[in-house]
Amino acid sequence: LTVPELPEVETVARQLAPRLVGRSVRRLRIFDPRLRAGPTPALGGRRVLSVARSGKRVLLEFSARSERRDPLWLAVHLRMTGRLLWTDGAAALDRARLRAAIDLDRGRLWFLDTRRFGTFTWYRSRPETVPDGLDPLSAELTAERLERLLSGSRQSLKAWLLRQDRLAGLGNIYASEILWSARISPFRAAGSLGGAEVRRLHRATRRILERAIRNCGTTFSDFQDVEGRSGSYQNRLAVYDREGRPCVRCGRPIRRTVQQQRSTFDCAACQPGPRSA
Numbered sequence: 211l212t213v214p215e216l217p218e219v220e221t222v223a224r225q226l227a228p229r230l231v232g233r234s235v236r237r238l239r240i241f242d243p244r245l246r247a248g249p250t251p252a253l254g255g256r257r258v259l260s261v262a263r264s265g266k267r268v269l270l271e272f273s274a275r276s277e278r279r280d281p282l283w284l285a286v287h288l289r290m291t292g293r294l295l296w297t298d299g300a301a302a303l304d305r306a307r308l309r310a311a312i313d314l315d316r317g318r319l320w321f322l323d324t325r326r327f328g329t330f331t332w333y334r335s336r337p338e339t340v341p342d343g344l345d346p347l348s349a350e351l352t353a354e355r356l357e358r359l360l361s362g363s364r365q366s367l368k369a370w371l372l373r374q375d376r377l378a379g380l381g382n383i384y385a386s387e388i389l390w391s392a393r394i395s396p397f398r399a400a401g402s403l404g405g406a407e408v409r410r411l412h413r414a415t416r417r418i419l420e421r422a423i424r425n426c427g428t429t430f431s432d433f434q435d436v437e438g439r440s441g442s443y444q445n446r447l448a449v450y451d452r453e454g455r456p457c458v459r460c461g462r463p464i465r466r467t468v469q470q471q472r473s474t475f476d477c478a479a480c481q482p483g484p485r486s487a
């Protein structure tokens with residue numbers, strides 16, 4: 211089972227924005243008490259000001275309820291099987307998976323989640339919503355900045371890319387795809403890259419993520435967009451889940467290695483280097 215990563219969450223945020231922004235909230239209903247970890251603020255009467263992605267989370271911004279109250283942010287982490295689904299009118303939903311609903315003056319946003327690992331986090335100020343790691347698609351992440359972040363690290367590159375406190379939003383699928391695209395071994399030490407390699411890694415990160423967003427993400431497990439459609443990027447993956455199949459660049463078989471209890475896919479010929487976890 212794979213987890214939604216940056217492109218899947220970006221897809222959801224982009225699709226929700228035109229449906230939600232400007233709408234006012236009638237009420238918030240929480241069906242699963244586990245979503246009430248911490249105080250749940252009053253939402254009725256607030257307007258949705260923006261919907262965006264923050265790391266791997268969907269971030270909804272709500273207006274103040276009155277002059278004296280503050281604006282409010284809700285970060286939804288989908289984790290493994292969480293889905294945000296927007297409907298206008300009647301919808302046949304699986305009640306067992308339903309965890310919350312936000313009723314709007316037009317339409318309704320549902321939070322469905324089979325395995326119930328998804329979370330709601332509320333914030334009273336924007337700076338609190340910003341993740342520790344840099345967003346890989348932000349203008350701040352230049353090749354020079356990436357080189358500084360990598361320098362000195364003895365972690366393997368694959369493990370480094372999965373750390374959310376350096377770059378926020380990458381997971382197992384896109385880390386493998388980015389390293390194949392950059393022609394760099396996932397087993398190299400992160401701090402060992404030369405300047406040209408860092409620039410290749412920087413370009414590949416943008417290229418792969420932007421292409422995945424254009425294809426509305428990858429669907430392996432439960433990921434579906436806000437209208438219940440699947441993404442199509444799984445048809446374009448070069449290495450992920452392609453063990454033994456030919457590398458589309460050189461024809462050699464793609465290999466799978468268990469690295470930190472997770473599968474890493476690479477091409478030994480295109481990505482020369484050590485093979486150790």
Ligand SMILES: [Zn+2]
Nearest residue numbers: 457460477480
């Ligand atoms: Zn190859």
